[in-house]
Amino acid sequence: MPDGPSDAVTLRATFLRYLALGGCDACQLPETGLLVWGAHIFGDEKHSEDTKGLDFEGATLPHDLGLVFCHIPDPIILRSAKVKNLFLHGSVVKAAIKADRLQAEGGVFLREAKLAGKVQLLGARLGSNLDCDGAALQAKGEALICDRMQVEGSVFLRGAKITGEVRLLGARLGGDLDCDGAELQAKGTALICDGAKIAGAFFLRGGATVSGCIDLTDATFGSICDDPACWPPELILNRCRYGAFQGNDAPMDSDMRLKWLALQKPKKYGQDFWPDPYEHCAKVLREMGHGAEATKILIEKERLQRKARQERLYRDLEQAREEWTNSPEENSTNISAESDTGKLLRLRLHLTLIAIWDGITGFFVGYGRKPFxxxxxxxxxxxxxxxxxxxxxxxxxxxxxxxxxxxxxxxxxxxxxxxxxxxxxxxxxxxxxxxxxxxxxxxxxxxxxxxxxxxxxxxxxxxxxxxxxxxxxxxxxxxxxxxxxxxxxxxxxxxxxxxxxxxx
Incomplete structure (x- = not known):
């Protein structure tokens, strides 16, 4: 693969575009499309960054486009373009790939590619897969942006090394989201699937490592195939839905699933507790035949939810005490002082009774989950x-x-x-x-x-x-x-x- 320009392997982006669109009557493309192997492709336009690179914006490519083991220093622009399949196997792209609203009858294949800019596929429609197996993506902020993307097949990130956020907000996948062996690194959220609908499984196994948060808020999966060794340091599962836990490494016992659920940090987002992930996890385990494990999940959910309620009541008590302490003028009259003192006593009594009731019900009947x-x-x-x-x-x-x-x-x-x-x-x-x-x-x-x-x-x-x-x-x-x-x-x-x- 070339590291830079060479007379033997250098192609101008405009010439490549001319060939790909079938502009040369004397050199018609075969049915398999245009395949360029090992070339240095440079942008030769004199306009803005969006038009300097390989620009297929709004174009309809009648065949496949393959740029294999190529060196491309400028952007690849495929916004609103139509193509059969896009292959970038092993290529080095130094700038962004801008393919918002791309329509591919087949798929987009970025295997072993090295991409130094953002890969944007907002609103894209793929008839097959988005294949990033073994790819290396590195960008500031978002590295792979696939919001509202519709894929008939799967999204493969197996063995990929991605520095930056992977976004699948509102995406629709007919197959799997496969992150086996992937390295996802980000300062904040490494993978966000908020509102995504994935008919297949979410794979996170095979030595995968995640340094940021995985946000699955309101996402839907057919199943989850995970390995505890690959769990991220932070997880968001609020309103996430999945049908089962699958795979030899996926734990079915309550102890491990409680550790999985404990990866959530609702207080970081201004919430005391998220009960929904515990309830849904218990529902799935019960449907899979693990009723006893489901009950343990629900008991822990009750304990944490009641603990959060007590903490909220305690904050109300502390706030009332602080307001009473910081309002000496208002508390100067006997009537006001008695009223505020009564409020503090009521809050303290309420908190004490709640704590006693929660302790009794938790010990004797498992908060209603284990009446016997x-x-x-x-x-x-x-x-x-x-x-x-x-x-x-x-x-x-x-x-x-x-x-x-x-x-x-x-x-x-x-x-x-x-x-x-x-x-x-x-x-x-x-x-x-x-x-x-x-x-x-x-x-x-x-x-x-x-x-x-x-x-x-x-x-x-x-x-x-x-x-x-x-x-x-x-x-x-x-x-x-x-x-x-x-x-x-x-x-x-x-x-x-x-x-x-x-x-x-």
Missing amino acids: DAVWRGLIPLWIVGTFVFANAERHGAIKPNLPQIQLNPAWVSCAADQRGQLDCFLNHPDAASYPRFNAFIYSADTLIPVVSLEMQSYWIPDDRSDRGMLARGYLWFHIAMGWALTLLTVAGFSGLIKTDNTK
């Missing part, structure tokens, strides 16, 4: 504790019959002075032979679960005439209250009242 956790974390431990408490009370005779007629029965009354204890004396009396015996295990369950009646609670109650009985009676009220609370919490979890959305 209330059984394992609340009801069963209380059942066991209650069994020991009530068994200890029975062992020391601090349990008595709960029926008034039994408490007035001569057998019970006559046992009050017995040395064995009133309870033991009564249980050994013939009149108590048919009375249900106390069972601490069943009694604990009967008093704990309000929707279950085992009839033990109606027959026995801790005897508050002794210290142990008073403690057991006090615990009984706590036991009953916690049973109701945990049962209602479980029901609320199943009904979806606790969740912050309707995601299943």
Whole structure:
């Protein structure tokens, strides 16, 4: 490939344009089009930068145009042009390629090309692929601009080295966006696909490296095929939609997907939290058969969303406190001072109650995502504790019959002075032979679960005439209250009242 002008391989841009458009009757192009190999092509126009280079603006090229391993120091202008296929394999282009609104029946092929200026394909329409495999693009700001581009095939950036932003805003791809092995470097956003619709997959594997942010806001993909080793330092997934995770390297477990979601930095953009990416990720995992992993994603989403709400309330509290501190004149009257103090107290109380409620619902029912956790974390431990408490009370005779007629029965009354204890004396009396015996295990369950009646609670109650009985009676009220609370919490979890959305 030539490094500069040479009499043997130098072509004027105007002459090349003349040949490509079929202007020479004596040298008609073959059906395969015009192929130039290893030439130095220089712009020979005397006008502005836009017309100095190889200018095909608005032209219709009836065949393919191939500039292979050529050296082109000036712009290539293809705005509103029509061409079969454009080949720039291995060529060095020192200036921009301006191909806005280009219409290609086939594709645009930039394999192994070295491009030192912007490549602009705004609003272009390609019947095949945009192939940049192995290409090196370097530009200040945007390197590859494909906003609103429509491609029937795929966009290939495999092994490409791109310094500058790759833009696909509002693009429509019938195939894939393949970044396997690509090196994307940018100070801000390395790849932005805001609003893009990509029917195939988004590939980010094979040792790909990204030094900037990948912005997939409002983008749609058929699937995502990624490798955690290739994830960017920052990711934006708000309103991004995809149908599945695919590939051997793509993680399906919640731990890795939570790390993937955590690459987002909503506070950088003035937002407390983006719940949508978590909900959609959980939806996809559930549809793929990973229901347990989806639930973990949603629980973490609830935790982060509630944490963001608490942080917002805390900011409101701090702002109110600062306003109250910085307004001494307004706070000089008693009425104003009492009003502001009341506002601060209300905000503090609200924040405290929210924090307590979030802690309780998170621990016992997973914010409504795991209602059965209330059984394992609340009801069963209380059942066991209650069994020991009530068994200890029975062992020391601090349990008595709960029926008034039994408490007035001569057998019970006559046992009050017995040395064995009133309870033991009564249980050994013939009149108590048919009375249900106390069972601490069943009694604990009967008093704990309000929707279950085992009839033990109606027959026995801790005897508050002794210290142990008073403690057991006090615990009984706590036991009953916690049973109701945990049962209602479980029901609320199943009904979806606790969740912050309707995601299943």
